[in-house]
Amino acid sequence: MRIQRIKLSEEGMNRFFGSLEARIMDIVWKHEEVTIKDVQSLLDDDLSFNTVMTVMNRLYEKGHLRKSITGKGRARSTCFQPVQTKEQFIQEQTRIVTEGLVQEYGHLIVNQLVDAVKQADPQLMCLLEARLDEWKRGRS
Structure with missing residues (x-):
């Protein structure tokens, strides 16, 4: 997958992703499979569930994450996995x-x-x- 913009003035993964996207990708790479709630709890900020969900869904739409849905109704859970390892x-x-x-x-x-x-x-x-x-x- 080709990154559309590389930010030369940034460092690390922030060259390829927005700062929140980079932090979320680091969490997903580290844990290999996570829910939105997992990521929200691992971020140090007081970010809303909807904010984390929006960013994770954008990463999915860009092709960086895979998404699987299990269960139905209140037992429904969405898990995300990285498409590639960080390396x-x-x-x-x-x-x-x-x-x-x-x-x-x-x-x-x-x-x-x-x-x-x-x-x-x-x-x-x-x-x-x-x-x-x-x-x-x-x-x-």
Whole structure:
């Protein structure tokens, strides 16, 4: 699933989601299956049930959550599960962003990536070199 807007000025999951959406997704990822009431009780705010329900239903409509309904009448319960693990989501989004940047800006992104990796962590440069060596061996 493709995120429509990435907020570069934000950090963590807030780059991909609104702040409440990000907090709810973290709860769902951690617990794997939750009800709206579960999420409401795990949020630190005094958010209404309807607010949490609206955000969770929007996450469902955007394709981030799966929804299942069990029971009838007063015994009816709606459970939500993540469509992907957090790791799968991050891997997919970083792949989409990287592919888009490489397609549009090719050599610029390579230069920026090497500079950013060198500044961030020398061990990442070793990882980059290892992946390039692996790629070269596969081409031979």
